[in-house]
Amino acid sequence: MALDEDLGSVNRRDVTTQATISPSVRGTADLVAREDGTVAGLSAVRETLTQVCEIFDLAPVQVEHLVVDGERVRAGQVLAHLTGPVQALLVAERTMLNIASRASGVATAARAWTDVLDTVVRPDGSRARVLDTRKTTPGLRALDKYAVRCGGGTNKRMGLYDVAMIKDNHVVAAGSVAAAVASVRERFPEVAVQVEADTQAQAVEAVEAGADFLLLDNMDDDALRATVEAVRALEASRGRVELEATGNLSLERAASVAATGVDYMSVGALTHSAPILDLALDLRA
Structure with missing residues (x-):
């Protein structure tokens, strides 16, 4: 082409x-x-x-x-x-x-x-990883996501087909986080379910509804740290939940966000602005 x-x-x-x-x-x-x-x-x-x-x-x-x-x-x-x-x-x-x-x-x-995230080793020995998004050049998503891996990053979902991502508009349309999660589980039981949360309360609600992965959107470091602690406290009864910080991220802030305990940071700029x-x-x- x-x-x-x-x-x-x-x-x-x-x-x-x-x-x-x-x-x-x-x-x-x-x-x-x-x-x-x-x-x-x-x-x-x-x-x-x-x-x-x-x-x-x-x-x-x-x-x-x-x-x-x-x-x-x-x-x-x-x-x-x-x-x-x-x-x-x-x-x-x-x-x-x-x-x-x-x-x-x-x-x-x-x-x-x-390079920045590799310098932040948490007490448990873990490091946060950087994720890409779907904000790729049309027709070049496979190449963009491959390039992210070449730079040491990690791929998030490839498209709308492989992972369910429940965002605010889905919650509005479904009526609640629990209803949205239940609908995905019923229709597509084989896929992982990710839920976007803007607050600690929403994150807890999503975990209790059965989410596997949370997008913690536009939270400052204190809010991220408190939300990570709240979610980790629930894992004994429901299993591991992966946590991603998203929104308002920068290289200057990357180390402090990594120290909050999130597993990932998603950065659309990797592919839409590099x-x-x-x-x-x-x-x-």
């Missing part, structure tokens, strides 16, 4: 490259990081080149990766050597850079959160 945006879905051509470079001309290009970060999406390089070569009936491009997804890189570092028809290198350039730069930007953002990691393709003279 990305190649069709560049080449046109009907003609599939690069009028500049095809007019100026013979299909027989071969060369080598380096994939280079222009800034520090964590890389992800490198498989897009090989896949894009493979598809371009198929479209234009060109000889294959050899790809030598020098790093792997999830690796930290420095500005100026060469990530891969690409050798083959120059037409293929130039036609594929923007598509593969767009995908890999996007994924690497998400991975870099996730790594920043992971800047790309600047990657470039340098053709050797």
